Amino acid sequence: MIEAVKLWNEPNNKSHWDFEIDKDWLIYSRMVRLAGQAVRSEHRSLPRVLGGMSPIDTSFLERMERQGALDEVDVVAVHGFPLDWNPWQIDEWPQRVAEVRAATRHPVWVTEAGVSSFGAEEVQEFGLRRTAELLLGRVDRVHWYSLYDLPKAWPATTRHREAEGSSYYRHFYMGLLREDGTPKRALRHFADYTPELGICQWFHFEDPRLEDAVAWLKKLGVRRLRTGLSWADSLRPGAEAWFDRQMHALEDFDVTLTCCFTPESCGVSPHHTSPPHRVEEFADFCARMTRRYAR
Template structure:
């Protein structure tokens, strides 16, 4: 997957790329580089949030969709989106109507910010609504985000309750104990996958793999951070991450600009040289695919 939520300011700085021309060209170049390394690998446009058919049409006009094999969407109607849960089939159709590419749901989830019963209901109803509507569905996520780690958003605590919901998206609490919804998850695997982001040298990796096996998960989505790839010890960590996930059908998301490579020193910034991102994607594909 080429980037994460490129139409979300928390993940791509649209002030530096207001019409997404840089993202479109960068993604097209990266898609071509991946195809040169591994022709059979499925290349996915970065999952969009909000769900915006016009963004997909913009990518089509710029030729970006010629360099990917699928597009993806993210939705959280019980937490952040301004639409209702039962609109999921219409949201998928709105994107399917503007492209011939398969439409993946690469992140969908419900927080326990208000009550665990909300997530329990949301999991079951979401699965009923979309598992037969998309070829890939990844539930976000297995673990709650530890409170000591910042959530990846623009304004952090200034976002109020919207920010704190990020810390309650897991089927497991921060300490690894199960929430109510977990007992239903095996009703939907292996069709339903999981999206779990792992931080650099994440202490939860081995336990997560055990939970994936226990839950019957076959499809896993995670990230390979371009920014992390420049850190000391990065090669050993990325090797360990990919090796641990080798038994699963994995979607690797290539994202996060290193400070030293960005137009602005931030992970959301377009790179100074889009060739650097394409080279990173090619290098990771060559090493792991």
């Protein structure tokens, strides 16, 4: 059911990797090398994807090259949200992809591209259609973020939370479906672009939306799904049963599986964004998930 394994999420975004602890991403680079080797030892042909850059930054990619991280991945991923957070316009997507291609020998995937409906659903509707026009056929994988709005009772993964003003609240309006499962305007267009256009949907531990999400994905004709399994969650009681339930529910899709989130007990600081004390433990987690869920 896994078509690729992605090694972390947005490592150049401080909301997901604490680069004040790992100032030059030396720990991250070593972690990617070991995790990439571990995945390859379990499955010789499974693509290994570098954690998606957000913001898109070729200098970060060049650093990854110098530090050897790209030696143990097969794909470079980027994330972009030009109508919400990035300081560039949506029509610049082809230019951004071209810049990354020029900086690496690897294929480039867009593993998150999305538009919030925070201001108006019509903005998201336009953004979905324009994103598809600009990216489909230009890169091998495009994953729309996301199927569901983030429930307002759950915190968004970001540094400053409410202090970010509207930038923070946009996190809660990225779905094609509202929190209660009702459709937004953009949903009616999504099936026009499947199966070429995939979706990125994160599932929380024992997420009650799992079965409904699967039904919607099938109804929309989605073939490619990006999701994640949390290293931090793997230490919870019942983690194995939840992981099996999630991955069994998703077995009809081609899944890009993101492995990420440091257990508090394993981090240099007790936070899921912290570099781990022992990067070998993350590599072991990636190997176990590959062994358990790759075809």
